[in-house]
Amino acid sequence: MSRQRATVFVPGHVTAFFSAHPDDRPAAAGSRGAGVTLTDGVTVDVSAASGDGGTRLLDGEPSAIGAVEDVLDALDVPAVDVAVTADLPIGAGFGVSGAAALGTAVAANRAFDRGRSENDLVRIAHESEVRRGTGLGDVVAQARGGVPIRLEPGAPGFGALDGIPADARIEYVTFGELSTETVLGGDTTALSAAGVTALERVRADPRLPTMMAVAREFARSADLLVPEVDTAIDAVEAVGGEAAMAMLGRTVFALGTGLSDAGYDPEVCRIDAAGTRIVDERGRE
Amino acid sequence: MSRQRATVFVPGHVTAFFSAHPDDRPAAAGSRGAGVTLTDGVTVDVSAASGDGGTRLLDGEPSAIGAVEDVLDALDVPAVDVAVTADLPIGAGFGVSGAAALGTAVAANRAFDRGRSENDLVRIAHESEVRRGTGLGDVVAQARGGVPIRLEPGAPGFGALDGIPADARIEYVTFGELSTETVLGGDTTALSAAGVTALERVRADPRLPTMMAVAREFARSADLLVPEVDTAIDAVEAVGGEAAMAMLGRTVFALGTGLSDAGYDPEVCRIDAAGTRIVDERGRE
Numbered sequence: 001m002s003r004q005r006a007t008v009f010v011p012g013h014v015t016a017f018f019s020a021h022p023d024d025r026p027a028a029a030g031s032r033g034a035g036v037t038l039t040d041g042v043t044v045d046v047s048a049a050s051g052d053g054g055t056r057l058l059d060g061e062p063s064a065i066g067a068v069e070d071v072l073d074a075l076d077v078p079a080v081d082v083a084v085t086a087d088l089p090i091g092a093g094f095g096v097s098g099a100a101a102l103g104t105a106v107a108a109n110r111a112f113d114r115g116r117s118e119n120d121l122v123r124i125a126h127e128s129e130v131r132r133g134t135g136l137g138d139v140v141a142q143a144r145g146g147v148p149i150r151l152e153p154g155a156p157g158f159g160a161l162d163g164i165p166a167d168a169r170i171e172y173v174t175f176g177e178l179s180t181e182t183v184l185g186g187d188t189t190a191l192s193a194a195g196v197t198a199l200e201r202v203r204a205d206p207r208l209p210t211m212m213a214v215a216r217e218f219a220r221s222a223d224l225l226v227p228e229v230d231t232a233i234d235a236v237e238a239v240g241g242e243a244a245m246a247m248l249g250r251t252v253f254a255l256g257t258g259l260s261d262a263g264y265d266p267e268v269c270r271i272d273a274a275g276t277r278i279v280d281e282r283g284r285e
Numbered sequence: 286m287s288r289q290r291a292t293v294f295v296p297g298h299v300t301a302f303f304s305a306h307p308d309d310r311p312a313a314a315g316s317r318g319a320g321v322t323l324t325d326g327v328t329v330d331v332s333a334a335s336g337d338g339g340t341r342l343l344d345g346e347p348s349a350i351g352a353v354e355d356v357l358d359a360l361d362v363p364a365v366d367v368a369v370t371a372d373l374p375i376g377a378g379f380g381v382s383g384a385a386a387l388g389t390a391v392a393a394n395r396a397f398d399r400g401r402s403e404n405d406l407v408r409i410a411h412e413s414e415v416r417r418g419t420g421l422g423d424v425v426a427q428a429r430g431g432v433p434i435r436l437e438p439g440a441p442g443f444g445a446l447d448g449i450p451a452d453a454r455i456e457y458v459t460f461g462e463l464s465t466e467t468v469l470g471g472d473t474t475a476l477s478a479a480g481v482t483a484l485e486r487v488r489a490d491p492r493l494p495t496m497m498a499v500a501r502e503f504a505r506s507a508d509l510l511v512p513e514v515d516t517a518i519d520a521v522e523a524v525g526g527e528a529a530m531a532m533l534g535r536t537v538f539a540l541g542t543g544l545s546d547a548g549y550d551p552e553v554c555r556i557d558a559a560g561t562r563i564v565d566e567r568g569r570e
Contacts (some may be wrong), residue, residue: 106450117434117491118448145559149402156447163403165391167563206402274430274559278452 005047006110006163007280009100012038012088013141013148014172015247016215018138019154019195020188030153031137034211035217036253037145037284038170038271040087042096044103045280046111049079057083058100065241067101070128075116077108087269091177093249098138101125102276112277118143119156126155133184145275147211149202162215164206167273171259171266175228175248175250183224183248191222208242215244226250246268288306290332291395295384297323297373297428298433300532301458301500305421306319306438311412314423315438316361318480319487321538322430323455325372325554328564329382329388331396334364341369343375343385352386355413361403362393371446372554376462378534383423386410387561395563402429404441411440418469419544430560432496436485449491452558456544456551460513460535468509468533476507493527493540500529510534520547 022062049055056064060083068082082104088094102125109116116124126139140159147164183191185249198214215232219225225233229245236243241258245251248283252259259266297339303318332408334340341349345368353367373379387410397435401409411424425444426433432449483499501518504510510518514530517537521528526543530536537544544551 008465045406113492115490115492116450117488118431118450120491122445132410146403162405162441165394165403165406165563167565191442203402205400206405207398207400277558278450280452 003111004112005045005280006107007043008107009041009043009279010102010103010142010274010276011041011145012099013095013138014038014093014210014253016244017138017195017198017218018137018247019192019199020095021182023154026130027123027155028125028153028158029130029136030140030150030155030159032150032153032199033137034147034149034164034199035141036147036170037141037272037275038094038269040089040101040267041272041273042088042099043085043100044100045083046105046107047081049081052079055081056113059084059086065097065100066132067097067125067128068104068133070131071101071124072108074124074128075105075108075114076150077112077114077182080108089174091179091249093176093251094245095135095138095142095179097132097134098125100130101128102139102142106276106278123155123157126214128185131258136184143214143276145272147208147271149199149206162206164208166208166212166271168208168255169256169268170270171257171268172246172251172253173232173259173264173266175226178226189274190213191224194221195226201237212242212255222246232259232264235264238262287398287458288396290330290565291563292328292330293392293394293561294326294328294564295386295388295561296326296430297384297534298380298423299323299378299528299538300422300502301496302480303422303532304477304484305469308439311415312408312440313413313438313443314439315351315420315425315435315444317435317438317484317524319432319434319449319484320426321455322426322434322557322560323379324551324552324557326557327373327384327388328370329385329392330368331389331392332366334366337364339364340366350382350385351417352382352390352413352419353389355416356386356389357393357407359413360390360399362399363399365393374459376464376534377403377459378424378463378531378536380420380427382419383410383414384416384427386413387424391561391563408440412497421469428561430557432493432556434491449492449493449496451493451556453493453556454541454553455485455538455555456542456553457536457538458517458544458549458551460511463534472570476509477505479506487552496561497527497529497540504530507570509533513568516548517544517549519551523547
């Protein structure tokens with residue numbers, strides 16, 4: 001029985017710090033680190049193609065995402081229409097590409113009854129994202145929800161996750177794009193050393209304020225801070241708040257009302273408790 | 286900074302089939318199998334004790350749960366009041382004891398800022414439940430949400446999980462209690478052999494209808510079916526539905542409108558997408 005259509009929500013994911021762990025096998029490659037998943041996210045609708053070949057829409061405009069195409073190939077689905085709708089800015093460190101890949105995997109599996117398990121779908125999306133060079137850790141984090149700690153890199157079967165048990169309001173402001181491919185394509189040795197140190201500190205004290213403090217140090221020691229974000233972090237700290245830079249984007253995020261208190265006009269959401277989930281009302285049993 | 290109070294929701298969990306895997310180390314002991322988590326669940330409120338020593342309430346009545354006490358000891362929290370409220374019948378196969386233990390762990394950690402990670406809290410609740418003999422696999426399933434497949438037994442660090450990606454309406458009817466301790470305390474060899482076979486079939490085809498069919502066979506071959514449940518399963522099958530017995534309870538659960546269609550007057554909920562989550566509004570940042 002095939003529904004021919006399914007809709008899936010994937011939370012946004014902001015990485016607070018990370019280390020990069022390349023591997024020839026895309027399922028084993030990935031990143032370690034920590035971050036927050038957000039109730040602002042990406043909705044992916046997959047359905048049987050209305051015309052020849054199928055359409056690809058990103059926020060209503062024709063636009064193809066490489067990892068999405070790879071996921072569809074891996075699941076061997078028929079010609080489909082894929083519509084990706086993002087609550088979040090693209091290219092700004094929210095894991096939109098990973099969300100699009102994972103949402104497509106879960107939605108296509110449901111719409112065309114592909115009979116894959118959750119781990120299988122997460123692996124397919126993770127591999128597609130890694131091969132395209134657009135991300136290393138967003139997919140496994142977005143599948144879990146909450147505040148994922150990526151203990152070991154890679155897809156299910158390779159990686160290992162923990163989490164900071166937390167619920168909080170999150171504010172964010174984006175100043176523009178930053179290319180994940182450029183940073184991840186360069187020398188990541190110093191960055192990764194800082195990321196491993198940061199992870200050890202969060203594992204020793206898995207609390208949100210610790211993650212934010214560690215993330216600020218990471219961004220500084222890895223030389224990733226951009227001026228607008230640096231200024232915003234300082235402004236939030238000056239009013240007693242906790243803020244950090246999104247990896248990788250010209251984005252600052254803060255706990256609670258940190259950015260509002262500092263005079264910014266942020267977007268507001270919360271930590272997402274659920275992770276990736278089917279949200280279609282069609283074909284419900 | 287300690288909030289002194291926190292409220293946590295834990296979904297109910299119905300095991301469809303399982304195999305038991307004892308181990309001298311409670312974190313390594315557990316079960317393999319599959320089941321569904323439910324939007325009907327258990328809410329646990331933990332707060333600083335209002336009087337000497339602290340109170341324990343279960344649905345408003347004074348009542349202590351062994352695993353809850355063990356969790357509080359493990360987290361070394363001060364004198365607390367614990368109020369457990371269940372949307373579900375107790376002793377009927379919904380994992381209420383596991384939910385109470387896990388909810389207490391997450392709520393006490395938050396209320397008294399214990400700084401434990403999610404894996405740590407799941408392990409503490411799992412160990413408490415195993416030591417008390419009240420369950421083997423509910424806690425890890427309830428932490429995850431969805432339709433968990435327990436690939437390997439035990440707490441995080443020992444066990445391994447997958448899931449059937451699904452959203453569905455679930456109906457259930459309970460005919461009374463069945464002692465988990467009695468079944469798990471007896472010879473579980475034949476039961477576990479049937480459970481391992483069932484797990485292989487669901488791993489080969491991770492779909493909900495397959496899980497339900499496999500669960501019916503498991504209950505029959507493990508000789509666990511009680512007459513009222515057997516009758517109800519047959520009635521649902523006769524109208525083209527999918528039903529199975531909850532392990533371990535005198536409970537039948539069905540996909541969609543199976544029990545309604547068969548003339549029963551069931552409780553109605555859905556598969557829970559989120560797993561265990563903090564729901565208190567107090568102290569929100």
